[in-house]
Each structure stands twice: as structure tokens, then as C-alpha cells.
Amino acid sequence: MKKTTLIILLILLIGSNTIVIVSAGEEIVSTVLNIDLDKKGALISPLLYGAFLEDINHTADGGLYAEMVRNRSFEFLRRYTGWQRVYDRNTAKIEVEDKLSLNENNTHYIKLSIDDEAGELELRNYGYGGMVIEKDKGYRFSVYARCEDSFDGFLRVILENEEGKRCGEAKIEGLTAEWQQYSTIIKAGETSTEARLVVMVAGTGSVCLDMISLFPIDTWKGRENGLRKDLVEVLAEMKPAFIRFPGGCIVEGNSLVNAYRWKDTIGDPAVRKGNPNLWGYYQSYGLGFYDYFLLCGDLGAEPVPIVNAGISCQVRGPQFVPLDELDEWVQDALDLIEYANGPADSFWGAKRAASGHPEPFNLKYLGIGNENWGREYYARFEVFQQEIRKKYPEIKLIIGAGVAYEGPDHRAAWNQAESIGADIFDEHMYCPPQWFYDNVERYDSYDRGKMDIFVGEYAAHGEGNSNNLEAALAEAAFMTGLERNSDLVTMSAYAPLYNKVGSSQWTPDLIWFNNTDVYGTPGYYVQQIFSQNQGDIVIPSELLINSDNQEGNRALYCVTGYDYQSGDIIIKMVNKSGEEQPVKIDIRGGAGISGRGRAIILSSDNLRDENSFAHPRKVAPVIEELSGLVLPFNYVFKGYSVTILRLNR
Numbered sequence: 001m002k003k004t005t006l007i008i009l010l011i012l013l014i015g016s017n018t019i020v021i022v023s024a025g026e027e028i029v030s031t032v033l034n035i036d037l038d039k040k041g042a043l044i045s046p047l048l049y050g051a052f053l054e055d056i057n058h059t060a061d062g063g064l065y066a067e068m069v070r071n072r073s074f075e076f077l078r079r080y081t082g083w084q085r086v087y088d089r090n091t092a093k094i095e096v097e098d099k100l101s102l103n104e105n106n107t108h109y110i111k112l113s114i115d116d117e118a119g120e121l122e123l124r125n126y127g128y129g130g131m132v133i134e135k136d137k138g139y140r141f142s143v144y145a146r147c148e149d150s151f152d153g154f155l156r157v158i159l160e161n162e163e164g165k166r167c168g169e170a171k172i173e174g175l176t177a178e179w180q181q182y183s184t185i186i187k188a189g190e191t192s193t194e195a196r197l198v199v200m201v202a203g204t205g206s207v208c209l210d211m212i213s214l215f216p217i218d219t220w221k222g223r224e225n226g227l228r229k230d231l232v233e234v235l236a237e238m239k240p241a242f243i244r245f246p247g248g249c250i251v252e253g254n255s256l257v258n259a260y261r262w263k264d265t266i267g268d269p270a271v272r273k274g275n276p277n278l279w280g281y282y283q284s285y286g287l288g289f290y291d292y293f294l295l296c297g298d299l300g301a302e303p304v305p306i307v308n309a310g311i312s313c314q315v316r317g318p319q320f321v322p323l324d325e326l327d328e329w330v331q332d333a334l335d336l337i338e339y340a341n342g343p344a345d346s347f348w349g350a351k352r353a354a355s356g357h358p359e360p361f362n363l364k365y366l367g368i369g370n371e372n373w374g375r376e377y378y379a380r381f382e383v384f385q386q387e388i389r390k391k392y393p394e395i396k397l398i399i400g401a402g403v404a405y406e407g408p409d410h411r412a413a414w415n416q417a418e419s420i421g422a423d424i425f426d427e428h429m430y431c432p433p434q435w436f437y438d439n440v441e442r443y444d445s446y447d448r449g450k451m452d453i454f455v456g457e458y459a460a461h462g463e464g465n466s467n468n469l470e471a472a473l474a475e476a477a478f479m480t481g482l483e484r485n486s487d488l489v490t491m492s493a494y495a496p497l498y499n500k501v502g503s504s505q506w507t508p509d510l511i512w513f514n515n516t517d518v519y520g521t522p523g524y525y526v527q528q529i530f531s532q533n534q535g536d537i538v539i540p541s542e543l544l545i546n547s548d549n550q551e552g553n554r555a556l557y558c559v560t561g562y563d564y565q566s567g568d569i570i571i572k573m574v575n576k577s578g579e580e581q582p583v584k585i586d587i588r589g590g591a592g593i594s595g596r597g598r599a600i601i602l603s604s605d606n607l608r609d610e611n612s613f614a615h616p617r618k619v620a621p622v623i624e625e626l627s628g629l630v631l632p633f634n635y636v637f638k639g640y641s642v643t644i645l646r647l648n649r
């Protein structure tokens with residue numbers, strides 16, 4: 001820290017906004033932050049910091065969705081994925097069939113046949129890399145079953161640990177020739193992280209099974225078709241103002257054949273029509289649109305669904321629904337709005353009500369397409385827009401900017417979107433950390449009054465695409481620019497959100513998990529502390545920077561705001577450099593400060609520092625209480641840090 005005592009005030013102007021200031025009669029702190037409470041900047045959009053939830057990296061199946069059985073319905077393209085068949089081929093047979101299906105969406109099931117009294121057979125499922133069971137906790141087993149060939153026996157359902165020791169079991173009997181669902185609760189007698197589910201058949205004849213399912217009782221909110229509690233909790237702590245779902249590229253599909261169709265994802269999980277998704281694995285849709293809406297409600301987040309615009313992923317080689325066949329896709333969007341908002345006696349509203357939610361979900365935003373562009377997209381978007389506006393003029397429509405975030409293609413996308421009259425323009429950027437620093441002022445010069453901006457996906461991709469402190473600092477600096485321009489940038493979200501270690505298609509990601517643990521990355525904590533300390537209005541401020549201090553590089557990035565409810569002045573400061581940065585903070589106007597406050601600091605010594613399962617909070621916020629502050633006061637921002645100062649008034 002550089003300190004000097006001088007009696008004179010010296011201001012040197014170097015370049016356009018670089019000023020050296022030496023203050024009178026006190027310690028010299030050459031960087032000054034002047035906040036003017038008499039001025040008002042942008043109103044900060046209440047939706048500014050949200051989340052983007054896509055089933056990539058096994059976010060849903062094998063992750064958030066608490067189903068423990070992998071390939072419960074034998075619909076995976078490799079039918080036996082997840083299953084081990086243990087039987088004597090001389091006396092028994094276990095095979096996937098589709099002759100007398102459970103329903104038209106769930107056509108495959110497994111048939112187990114024994115023709116000898118002494119025969120024995122077992123089906124084993126290892127879940128997603130071993131099931132996790134906890135001593136004394138309950139697990140809900142359910143199955144659809146029917147029997148053939150005068151089956152006279154029963155099923156035994158067993159939880160086994162990695163050594164094959166039985167940790168809990170239940171018996172299911174009374175099977176009939178018709179498909180029926182059976183369920184039972186099994187209490188685990190011990191803890192194991194490598195457990196398996198075993199279904200044994202005893203008796204002669206044949207048994208057909210489908211939707212073989214096991215859930216912990218202890219899910220998020222205790223729901224039966226529920227979500228993994230710890231993974232939702234970490235999202236809840238981020239306090240997302242909205243959730244954009246279900247993608248991403250999976251909305252588009254590799255081709256229109258596996259595009260995401262929301263109607264396939266609602267109702268009884270047994271009738272949901274799963275899909276081999278674009279990220280290369282089968283999606284059960286157990287976490288479907290109803291569940292997404294519920295989750296939004298639980299977290300107080302605005303739901304922001306995205307529907308396919310009649311175009312499959314353009315990056316992978318697009319398929320276009322001909323314009324004269326687009327009706328079905330447009331109708332899907334209209335029906336989605338009715339599903340979310342319609343009265344419980346409307347056709348689609350009744351389906352929502354039947355699932356347990358007669359009240360509307362109060363949908364306000366809808367995205368048409370993801371990363372789409374070009375005249376084919378705009379032509380289709382206009383059809384959607386026209387039909388939706390006719391029936392639901394209150395719904396704000398989001399148009400994609402394509403994959404270009406700058407340059408002529410981006411400009412063309414903006415112009416097109418503007419001429420179509422879309423409400424919100426969705427831009428995505430995955431760029432090196434330096435790009436985010438260089439673009440802190442990006443939105444200062446955007447046209448106002450045309451469309452709102454939704455920075456729907458962004459992430460700093462540095463060396464090794466790791467979620468380290470370097471990436472987090474760059475994102476935080478960029479976010480100061482989003483907040484300062486929140487009259488225009490009304491929504492933003494990091495992408496992607498989750499990564500299941502070992503099952504990943506994309507890094508970096510905000511939250512990492514395995515079957516037992518979860519941790520937030522430094523970038524996660526940036527999102528969390530920005531969202532938890534958002535404020536209501538930007539207060540214009542001036543950061544007067546000493547160039548010596550910066551060694552020619554800018555180190556500090558800042559946005560200042562005010563929170564009406566608490567009366568706090570909120571300073572968000574990013575120090576990109578490894579050096580401490582002393583700043584003299586002065587506040588003009590208003591009724592001064594109380595002298596008390598709080599500093600929330602995210603920092604570490606090394607830009608390469610990351611969190612891990614072993615050290616989940618290596619880079620995590622710490623809170624320091626402040627007192628005795630008298631204006632102006634000096635505050636030293638740590639090297640490599642994001643600091644949020646909340647000054648009480």
C-alpha cells in the first residue's frame with residue numbers, strides 16, 4: 001500500500017479517465033471512489049441475476065432428478081444400459097420386449113421367465129455409478145408389473161451394498177395379468193455409496209416389469225417424483241431471480257427428431273416420452289416442465305421456458321420445419337401458455353391442475369428458439385410472435401441473437417430482431433477472461449428503448465476451461481457493467497449451471513457434484529453474492545484511478561447502488577490485480593452513513609485457485625463487519641478479489 005502525507009491537493013490528468021489524486025493533510029490514497037447520492041442511475045431490474053438450467057452434464061438424470069435407477073423404463077437405445085441380468089440360461093430368460101406395452105410412450109419393458117421351480121433370477125441396477133443409501137433412511141420402490149404363463153410367485157426387492165450384503169428388502173406379491181403399479185418403502189439398514197437395487201423373481205412363469213424406480217423419501221420438499229435436496233439447496237442459495245429452462249441446444253435437438261417437446265415431459269412419469277438428447281444421453285423427462293415450474297415457484301424465480309422455433313441446432317446442420325407446417329410448433333407454444341396460466345378447467349390448465357397445481361404458474365416470458373439466426377429463423381419467429389400476441393399480448397417474447405455476440409452477424413441479428421419488434425434480445429458469450437474485462441462498458445453505448453437485453457448464457461473460458469478465480473473475477477467485472485446498464489440488461493445467467501463429475505460434456509460450469517457431494521465454484525459465489533446484494537437502483541459513481549497504482553493496466557471495476565429496504569449503499573468492487581488496492585471512498589448527498597456496514601469478500605492468493613470436493617470453500621466469500629466509518633474513509637481491497645461493501649445509513 002502506498003501512503004504519503006502531503007499538504008496540497010494534486011490532480012494529474014493522464015489520459016481520458018486516469019487521474020492521480022493526492023488528498024490534503026492525510027494519508028495519501030491515490031484511488032478515489034466518489035458516490036453521489038443525489039444522482040440516480042438505472043433502476044436495477046429485479047430479474048437481473050438468474051439461472052440457466054439445461055440437462056447437460058447429467059444435470060437432470062443422474063443429478064437433480066432424484067431417481068436412483070438408471071434406465072428404469074428400458075427405453076434407452078441400448079436397452080440393457082444400467083442393468084445386469086443374473087440367471088441360468090438353461091432354466092430362465094430375461095429379455096426386453098415391446099409386445100404388450102405399458103403405454104404408447106413407454107413401449108419397452110423387461111420380461112423375466114422361469115420354467116423350473118429351482119430356477120432363480122435377478123435383475124440388478126447400479127444407478128448412475130453406484131447408488132447412495134443412508135442407514136435408517138427410507139427409499140420408495142415402485143414398479144409396474146404384470147404376469148404371464150400362470151406365474152405363481154412374487155418379487156423380492158433388495159438393497160445390497162457393494163459386497164452384496166442385504167441392507168433392506170421388501171416383497172411384492174399379488175401380481176395380475178394387467179399392468180399395475182406396486183410400491184413399497186424400504187428402510188436402509190446401513191450406509192453405502194456403491195449400493196445396488198436387486199429385483200429377484202421367485203416362482204415359475206413370466207413376469208413383465210416396467211418403470212422400476214427407487215427414490216429417496218428425503219427429496220427436495222419431500223416430493224415423490226422429486227429432486228435431489230442438496231443440489232436444489234445450492235441453487236436456492238444463489239437466489240436466482242428467474243430460471244431459463246430446459247436449454248440450450250437440447251431445445252433445438254441434433255435434428256427435429258430429438259428436439260425438446262414440452263408435452264412429452266408432463267403428467268405421470270410413466271407416460272412421459274423420454275428422448276435421447278443432443279448431449280448424447282437418454283433423458284427420462286422425469287424432471288419435466290411441471291417440475292421446472294414447481295422449482296421456480298419454490299425458489300421465487302420467474303419461469304423462463306424456451307420452445308423450439310421449428311429449427312434444429314443450426315451449428316450442427318439445421319433442419320427447418322416448412323413454414324406451412326409450422327402450426328403444430330406454434331400450437332405447442334400457445335398450449336404451453338395455457339398449461340402455465342390457463343384456468344384449471346381449460347384443456348391444458350386442467351392437466352396442470354391434475355398434477356396438483358390448480359393455481360396458475362403466472363408465466364410472463366417465453367423464448368422462441370435458442371441460438372438461432374438467419375432469415376429462416378426470423379420468418380418463423382414472426383409467425384410465433386403474431387399468433388402468441390393475438391392470444392396472449394401480455395407475454396414477453398425472447399428472440400435469440402444466434403451464436404455471434406459481436407461483429408456484423410450480431411449487428412444484423414439485432415437489426416432483424418428490432419424490426420420484428422421482439423421484446424427481449426438474448427445474447428450468449430463464451431469468451432476468454434480478457435474479453436469480459438474489455439467488455440465491461442459493452443452496454444453503455446447500446447441503443448435504448450428498442451428491446452431489453454437478456455445475457456442468457458455467458459462464462460469466461462480461460463486456460464483449461466477451469467472454474468478458477470481468474471474466470472470468476474472476469475465475470476464479476478463484466479457483471480458490474482450489466483448492473484450499471486440494468487435499464488437495458490434486464491436479465492442475465494451464467495451457463496451451464498451444473499456438472500456431474502465424470503459425466504460431463506461441457507466445462508466450465510457453475511456447480512459441480514457427484515453422487516454424494518456438491519460444491520460451488522468461485523464463479524458460483526460471484527453469482528451468489530451479486531444476487532444476494534443486488535440493490536434497487538444504481539447510484540452513479542466515479543472511480544478516479546492512479547495510473548502508478550495500476551502499472552498501466554486497469555485493476556478496479558466497480559458499480560454502486562442503493563437498496564431501498566435496508567437503506568444500504570452497496571459497492572461492488574472487483575480487483576483484478578494481485579496487489580492490494582487502497583481506495584478513498586467518499587459519498588456526497590443523502591444523509592451520510594451510520595458508520596456501520598459489512599464487507600463480503602471473495603479472494604485468494606492465486607488466480608488459478610479453484611474449489612474442489614476436498615476443499616469446497618477454498619475460494620468462498622467471507623464476511624467482515626465494519627464499524628466506525630467516517631466519510632471519507634479508506635478501504636483496502638484485497639488482491640484478486642471481489643468485494644461487496646454494504647454501508648448502513
Ligand code: AHR
Nearest residue numbers: 248249250370371495496
Ligand atoms: O451452455 C451450453 C450450450 O452453449 C447451450 O446448450 C447452448 O445454448 C450454447 O451453445
